[in-house]
Amino acid sequence: MGRKQRTRAATAVADAGENPRRPCPCGSGKRYKNCHGAGDDVIVIRPFEGLAAEPDLIAMREFLPSATAELPLRGSDGDPVTLASVLPGASAALVRDTGEQLLGMQVQTRSGDLSADLAGALSWARTAEAGSSLPVVGPSTRTSERLQDLLDPEIPLEVTLHRDFSWWLTGEPDAEESAALERANSVILPTDRVDAPGVRAAYWVDTGTKAHLRWVRPEPEDRLMAALARLSERGQLELSEDSKYAGSFRAHGLLVPVWDLDREMHSSEWAEPAATFAARLDEALSGIDDEPLTVAEHRARDVLAGKQITLR
Known part of the structure; x- marks a missing residue:
């Protein structure tokens, strides 16, 4: 993949020092050290490859309006994590006052690797304070992991479809929250x-x-x-x-x-x-x-x- 073909700046995976001889996840066929690990900016064309959940992740990213699913984390000893089609404010992640952790799929991206972005959002959620949100994944939140490192590759998502976005709320909404909810509900396609x-x-x-x-x-x-x-x-x-x-x-x-x-x-x-x-x-x-x-x-x-x- 030549530089003229690299249309967006992205950091796709780990630092070059981590397992540099493995195949690059961008799909180029090159070793990591000779492709992404060499510092080139790449777009990972198939970011969820190797996961049974790949079709579900794409559906939630591209066209499901209001949907949630629990992530099938490997050896999940920690709290469960909910993946959502979209979160309030199109946030990349949020931690509710109850401690519940949620990741958003339909978000602004600043990377060429959605898998790495989701892993970074999850890393942020694991240590974030209750009641906080992450607007977008950036260099400060991205880690060396990808979703493939965190999910059980054999388990698909059990997606739950919602008729509206009332699941956003955990209590009585204020005026601003009510307005945001009304706007979001108005564009849902059955x-x-x-x-x-x-x-x-x-x-x-x-x-x-x-x-x-x-x-x-x-x-x-x-x-x-x-x-x-x-x-x-x-x-x-x-x-x-x-x-x-x-x-x-x-x-x-x-x-x-x-x-x-x-x-x-x-x-x-x-x-x-x-x-x-x-x-x-x-x-x-x-x-x-x-x-x-x-x-x-x-x-x-x-x-x-x-x-x-x-x-x-």
Whole structure:
């Protein structure tokens, strides 16, 4: 990765003296000492790679309006830590008067590595005074750790969706808090998780004019696009006759396919179609290595690639 390609200043991980021969987490393929550890500023394209919670973290970062989840910390001997889609004031972290520690996902970033930012926010919360908040993670709060060093890599998040932001409050709000709560609640889009066998990190959302299914997929982009192209060529890309594949967006190294849905249907009615599609997709993915794409499937892949955008 050349200097002209490094578009934002960031400190991605540990000091260069810590295990300098390990692979750099930016994904360059270089050793840490020859890449990030050499002092270059980098953006980590896939900051949550290696964690079962990766799709959940991306959903909370990018499009879940009001959601919380307890972090599955390794050997958690300390107090539990709650991850939130967004905290009051878009804070990076806060410690309530009760001592409860919360980290925010939808925050301003000053680093190219969200994983390191979250680890820094957690480090701050562990020692912060009750009733304090951290507006943004900066050099003074960042540590040598990343989220991968702190979480159990095998445990996904159990995300709880909230209809509003009333969980922000622990007591009777004052006038300023009430106004902030009202503003936050006014922009929430109705969102539900689609629960079904083989389905994870899939969410129904009503934008007011359309309903969508947004599904964070854990597969590498090339494999997923090939499988989707195969399904497209077979006429099997839709969830049902009441849906239409709209495209996908990239977020933090993963693809998020999106379908337009019939707004008249309840979110729960999409569980069975999603499960059926998941089975079709798994079958298509399993054959990618053994059976190359046909010419027609390559054309379908090119069409699908034209419906992609990149968020992060």
